Amino acid sequence: MSRKNIKWLYEEIPGLISKGILTEEDGERLRSFYGEAEGGNGLKTVLTVFGILGAILIGAGIILILAKNWSEMPRGVRTVVSFIPLLSGQGLALYTYMKRSESIAWREGSASFLMISIGTAISLIGQTYNIPGDFDGFVLTWMLLALPLVYLFGAAIPGIFYMVGITAWAAAAQGNNGNALLFWVLLVLVVPFIYGKVREDIYSNSAVFLRWALAGVLCAAIGISLEKVLPGLWIVVYSGYFSTLYLTGLQKHDEAAWWQQPFKTVGALGILIFSFLLTYEWPWKNIGWNYYRHSEGFNEAAGYFDLIIAAAVILIALSMLYKILKRKDYFSAAYGSLAVVSTIGFVLAQYTDPVAVTIILNLYLFGLGIYTVVKGIGDMKLGTTNGGMLIIALLAVIRFFDYDIEYLVRGIAFILAGAGFLACNVVLLRKRGKKNEK
Amino acid sequence: MKNRKWMFVLLMSLFVIQLSVPAYMIGNREMTLRYGKQFKFKAEPIDPFDAFRGRYVEVNIRNEGIDVAEGEKYMTGDRVFVLLETDAQGFALMKSISKERPKGTDYFETRIYYGSFKEDGVMDKAYVRIPFSRYYMEESLAPKAEEEYNRSIREQNKEVYVTVRVRNGSTVLEGLFIEGVRVEEYLKKY
Structure with a gap:
């Protein structure tokens, strides 16, 4: 049961007792069964956060002190010193495992500290023996040695470190004349952990932070690992990714705050920002099969993998859209359909003028803006209404200063849009008039 | 409780692996330093705009x-x-x-x-x-050493080289020399 529900239950208990449905004892039993409603009281959360921060800062401090390569220290001593942070990290972790395994603060803190100390040990040895900066090898070794800590301690912060670390690895490996396909395997290794935390309690801090990290890391990793042999495929992949993310985030409990729903928030923002980008002409120029890159230095296999990713995100987005439409949630479907719109655009761009595609995207975004305004009015949510207005206003400003389009065309388009709004107003007023008459 | 026992075994195995990776790194380098054959590689000036300077000298082996x-x-x-x-x-x-x-x-x-x-x-x-291009030094010494390294090669045409130990395909950069003198000694003298 989520904390929100527990809180609700606790508010109900006194009423139920006074009405004689539950006895005082039953109430107490319920309370002890479900535990704290607020996920621990404020002090407990503060202790956890401070504990983790403290461990991380001390770990970082040790790195800095040891990195100050004491030239006076003989090599043998330096070698032994390299192990001190690692051994103390392991000692701390062992203590946590034996005595403090119930405490989130101890588990997160000591696992984070141990993770940092692994990196410290490897880099200190690198300094002692003048091993050059083989950054990708270093990060990969570090992350693989640390990953089991995530599972053994059920620790989210090391999990987030891991995700950031493998993304840094992917960036280095891709830039280093290679490809970053291994990233996806490395990512899959941490997915069961995230899934477990979400299953446990989707609104717990661990689950929320892990999902924020996952959404962000995926966003970066897609850009890094695409081999870019098929120009313009990134449009399909990113649209598909943001749509999938948004639609996945929608699935459960809509009453949570925006920051508790990382997938929905990142997805919605991604859809809007990406749509704005796609209303320009440049992304649609010179793309598609006719511009396939065959030259050396592009990895053929990785190129196929790009296609697989594109197909996967689009298919997932489509199946999600189908579900949402069956639920008659047309508003969410409108946002989630960016994947469909830009895939159509990608195909069209191969046969027609890119300008035709930009018109479709402009209309899509404009429609999204209007739908958001209408939805906001319908739900009596001022924030949503204003958000929709902002979309329309931003689109208007961007197009007003878009010098690729002729003045006359811009002028006519603006007049038509303005007339449309006025017409809407007239319709709305008449409707209200009729209502009032009734 | 049985579960906990297994977890403990896993944790201990993990600790051993975590320790053995750096231990292997050290062992491999130590063997190379002790039993490897010494080679001298001539060095060239480096790009002064390298972003990551400070704690080490970027050595450019003549290639x-x-x-x-x-x-x-x-x-x-x-x-x-x-x-x-x-x-x-x-x-x-x-x-x-x-x-x-x-x-x-x-x-x-x-x-x-x-x-x-x-x-x-x-x-x-x-x-x-070249897998031996960095020579780590103390924070305060490294920039001075790098300056001296560049001046020695560019202006004074002094001979700069590094010694590298080679064994079974692995290499360890042993020392950086200016005119046959270890850079640490050289900085003290001049």
């Missing part, structure tokens, strides 16, 4: 390209073994490259960084990534 033997084909990024010899002046010479691990000679393992190509697209000269 004039290795001739590729007739009939052998290489691509950029290929993993290769570089065979080493010593020239008449006592400096190391990167003699040739091979795809198979050489026997009986000293070598190191690396990747082809870039190459020059003949008209038919076959690589005739390979430039390899």
Whole structure:
């Protein structure tokens, strides 16, 4: 049961007792069964956060002190010193495992500290023996040695470190004349952990932070690992990714705050920002099969993998859209359909003028803006209404200063849009008039 | 409780693996330093605009390209073994490259960084990534050493070289020398 529900239950208990449905004892039993409603009281959360921060800062401090390569220290001593942070990290972790395994603060803190100390040990040895900066090898070794800590301690912060670390690895490996396909395997290794935390309690801090990290890391990793042999495929992949993310985030409990729903928030923002980008002409120029890159230095296999990713995100987005439409949630479907719109655009761009595609995207975004305004009015949510207005206003400003389009065309388009709004107003007023008459 | 016992075993195994990786790194380098053959590599000036300076000197080993033997084909990024010899002046010479691990000679393992190509697209000269390009020093000493390193090569045309120990394909950069004097001593003297 989520904390929100527990809180609700606790508010109900006194009423139920006074009405004689539950006895005082039953109430107490319920309370002890479900535990704290607020996920621990404020002090407990503060202790956890401070504990983790403290461990991380001390770990970082040790790195800095040891990195100050004491030239006076003989090599043998330096070698032994390299192990001190690692051994103390392991000692701390062992203590946590034996005595403090119930405490989130101890588990997160000591696992984070141990993770940092692994990196410290490897880099200190690198300094002692003048091993050059083989950054990708270093990060990969570090992350693989640390990953089991995530599972053994059920620790989210090391999990987030891991995700950031493998993304840094992917960036280095891709830039280093290679490809970053291994990233996806490395990512899959941490997915069961995230899934477990979400299953446990989707609104717990661990689950929320892990999902924020996952959404962000995926966003970066897609850009890094695409081999870019098929120009313009990134449009399909990113649209598909943001749509999938948004639609996945929608699935459960809509009453949570925006920051508790990382997938929905990142997805919605991604859809809007990406749509704005796609209303320009440049992304649609010179793309598609006719511009396939065959030259050396592009990895053929990785190129196929790009296609697989594109197909996967689009298919997932489509199946999600189908579900949402069956639920008659047309508003969410409108946002989630960016994947469909830009895939159509990608195909069209191969046969027609890119300008035709930009018109479709402009209309899509404009429609999204209007739908958001209408939805906001319908739900009596001022924030949503204003958000929709902002979309329309931003689109208007961007197009007003878009010098690729002729003045006359811009002028006519603006007049038509303005007339449309006025017409809407007239319709709305008449409707209200009729209502009032009734 | 049985579950906990297994977890404990897993945790201990993890700790052992975590310790053995750095231990292996050390062991491998120590063996190379102790039993490896010493080579002297001539150094060249470095790019002064390197972003990551401070704690180490970026050493540029003279790298004039290795001739590729007739009939052998290489691509950029290929993993290769570089065979080493010593020239008449006592400096190391990167003699040739091979795809198979050489026997009986000293070598190191690396990747082809870039190459020059003949008209038919076959690589005739390979430039390899040098796996010993950093010399770590104390924070306050490294920038001074780098300055001295550059001045010695550029302005005074002094001989700068590094000594590298080579054993079974692994290398360890041992020391940085200006005019035959260890850079640490050199900075104290001048």
